[in-house]
Amino acid sequence: xxxxxxxxxxxxxxxxxxxxxxxxxxxxxxxxxxxxxxxxxxxxxxxxxxxxxxxxxxxxxxxxxxxxxxxxxxxxxxxxxxxxxxxxxxxxxxxxxxxxxxxxxxxxxxxxxxxxxxxxxxxxxxxxxxxxxxxxxxxxxxxxxxxxxxxxxxxxxxxxxxxxxxxxxxxxxxxxxxxxxxxxxxxxxxxxxxxxxxxxxxxxxxxxxxxxxxxxxxxxxxxxxxxxxxxxxxxxxxxxxxxxxxxxxxxxxxxxxxxxxxxxxxxxxxxxxxxxxxxxxxxxxxxxxxxxxxxxxxxxxxxxxxxxxxxxxxxxxxxxxxxxxxxxxxxxxxxxxxxxxxxxxxxxxxxxxxxxxxxxxxxxxxxxxxxxxxxxxxxxxxxxxxxxxxxxxxxxxxxxxxxxxxxx
Numbered sequence: 590x591x592x593x594x595x596x597x598x599x600x601x602x603x604x605x606x607x608x609x610x611x612x613x614x615x616x617x618x619x620x621x622x623x624x625x626x627x628x629x630x631x632x633x634x635x636x637x638x639x640x641x642x643x644x645x646x647x648x649x650x651x652x653x654x655x656x657x658x659x660x661x662x663x664x665x666x667x668x669x670x671x672x673x674x675x676x677x678x679x680x681x682x683x684x685x686x687x688x689x690x691x692x693x694x695x696x697x698x699x700x701x702x703x704x705x706x707x708x709x710x711x712x713x714x715x716x717x718x719x720x721x722x723x724x725x726x727x728x729x730x731x732x733x734x735x736x737x738x739x740x741x742x743x744x745x746x747x748x749x750x751x752x753x754x755x756x757x758x759x760x761x762x763x764x765x766x767x768x769x770x771x772x773x774x775x776x777x778x779x780x781x782x783x784x785x786x787x788x789x790x791x792x793x794x795x796x797x798x799x800x801x802x803x804x805x806x807x808x809x810x811x812x813x814x815x816x817x818x819x820x821x822x823x824x825x826x827x828x829x830x831x832x833x834x835x836x837x838x839x840x841x842x843x844x845x846x847x848x849x850x851x852x853x854x855x856x857x858x859x860x861x862x863x864x865x866x867x868x869x870x871x872x873x874x875x876x877x878x879x880x881x882x883x884x885x886x887x888x889x890x891x892x893x894x895x896x897x898x899x900x901x902x903x904x905x906x907x908x909x910x911x912x913x914x915x916x917x918x919x920x921x922x923x924x925x926x927x928x929x930x931x932x933x934x935x936x937x938x939x940x941x942x943x944x945x946x947x948x949x950x951x952x953x954x955x956x957x958x959x960x961x962x963x964x965x966x967x968x969x970x971x972x973x974x975x976x977x978x979x980x981x982x983x984x985x986x987x988x989x990x991x992x993x994x995x996x997x
Contacts, residue, residue, distance in 0.1 A: 596693065599706050603689050606714035607682065612676045613718035622935030625722045626674065630831075633724070634673045636662045645792035651832030656786035656793035661724040681721045684730040685713060688903065695737050700872065705910035707963060708920055712902030714901055715928040716895065719935070723896040728757045729903035735763055736907045738877050739971040743767060746875075747774030755782050759883055759900055762778035765859060766866070766878035804835040804845055806892040807941060809935065810956045811844040812836060816944045833892060834902045834942060846890045855885035858967065866974040873911035874974060881905040881966040884923070895934045898927045915969045922962035929955040 612618040614626060632651060639646045640659050665676035692706040703859040713720045720726055731753040739746025746767055751774070753760025764775055787793045805811045807827055815825060815836045825838020835841075859882055871877075883904055887897050905920035933941050933951040939946035 595703055599710055600693075601712045602714075603706075605981055606710065607685060610714065610718055610721050611682060614721045615675075616754075620935060621717065621940050621972070625717075625719045625935050627864045629674045629677050629722055633662055633677065637665070637673065640790070641666075644790050645795055647795050653796050653832065653897050655758055655796060657782060658724070659754065659758060659790070661727050661756060664727075674949075681724070681726050684727045685720075687734050688726075688730045691733060691737055692906055692910060700912050701910050703777040704912075704917075705906040705908070708909050708924065709902060709906040712906070712924055712927050713899065715924060716898055716902070717931040717932055717935070719931075720899060723899075725757065725896040725899045727761065728753055729899045730762060731756065732760045732879075732900070735760065736879060736904070737910070739763075739767065739875055740872065743771040744774040747771035747776075748778040750819055751775040751779035752782060754833070755779065758885065761873075762882040762886065763879045764868075765863065765882045766875045768793075769837065795861075795866045796957045804837060804891065805841050805848065806832060806833045806835050806894070807892055807951060808895070808955075809848065809893045810888060810960070811848045811891060813949075813952060813956060815841070816949050816952065819944045824830045827944075833894065845891050848889060851889035852886060855889055859885070861950055862967075862971060862975070865971075867976060871911075871913075872974065873908055873914040873916070876904065876907040877914065877916050877966075877970055877973070879920070880908050881963075881970045884919070884959070884963045884966050888956070888963045893956070893959075896932050898923070898930050902927060913996055915973050917964060919962040919966040919969065922958050922965070926958035926962065929958065955981065 607617065615623075616626065631688060636646050636649070636652065639649075640663055643919060645656070645659065654846050663670075665671070665673045668676035668679060671679065688709055689706060691820065692709055693703070695701055696703045696706060712724070731749055734751035735746045735753065747764065747770065750760050750763040750767070750771070753763070754775075761775075764772055767775075783793075805815070807816075815823060815838075819825070823838070823840075825836055825841065827834060828837050829835075830837060862878075881900070883900055887893060887901060890897075899953060901923045905916065905923050908914045908916040909920055933948070933955060937947060941952060942948070
């Protein structure tokens, strides 16, 4: 039985790009810039040693993740015949392969296409080896599985969303357009997992304190203010702080507060949309809503780490599984932003830290693409889910000559 060209093409592209990513992860191919795999060799492995003693890393301010993240950090122990870093890269590769297979399988359903598999294949490749050097790809795999399963099994969606939220928080946004059964399953699953994590080791909530103390990271939207301000004599500094390179100095707390205010406004818009969205639910609507929500919260965050792009790529891929999905242009903008992200980290990260013209240009383009994608996704989601009579007030209808007007 012959394989159609398009499935063969996307499968071949996935295989070639993943082979190159593995070569980069194992340092066979060395790219310019900082070693993106150092987090696995040093930080993740150090955390795993602490977690293996039966406690969370209570004295490490870089531990800023929900309690179930311990499962991802400890997962290389499932391959005891490999060293920690090698086992981690293998497991991330398997998670990548799982997402690809799920998207290919979904493309066999009526009304679907291979566009989702293409978005995932290209998006992960565009991010470069950072995709394999963080556990975010594992979390994204859970989120993709949740959305694809949620089309017919809302309880599975809820359970996986809760699990993902306890891995890294953001998958809770998958429930923004989920039915009540999904919310119930999420509450039950989340409560059970949280109790298990608290009972397993002390310090399950230490991450809340460390996360609260973070400032404005140099790659975030708010950081553009200080990149420009440095050109005019702003007396701040760039420093490794709470696990990321951040701005410290005058007005940084103010910009961080404004970033959080933008996030609150985004949350308010989502609540308004959820109340107004009373039209028929399209097959792609839950994925479209989740993609828009995560896009908003990523763009307005005080921290936009390169690996965050994986979240958006995964959700965009699910949106484009549906043949008539409306999020094609925002997804393309996310792919473009992912490619620019690879250039700003790791290739030219020194320019970003220095804040020279090249670093400023890269951040302006990447963050500008994210803002554009966010606004376009909001507009698209509103227009495709909110009935026209709710979107705008009824206008007075023109009357024929001799007929009384209905306008008072």
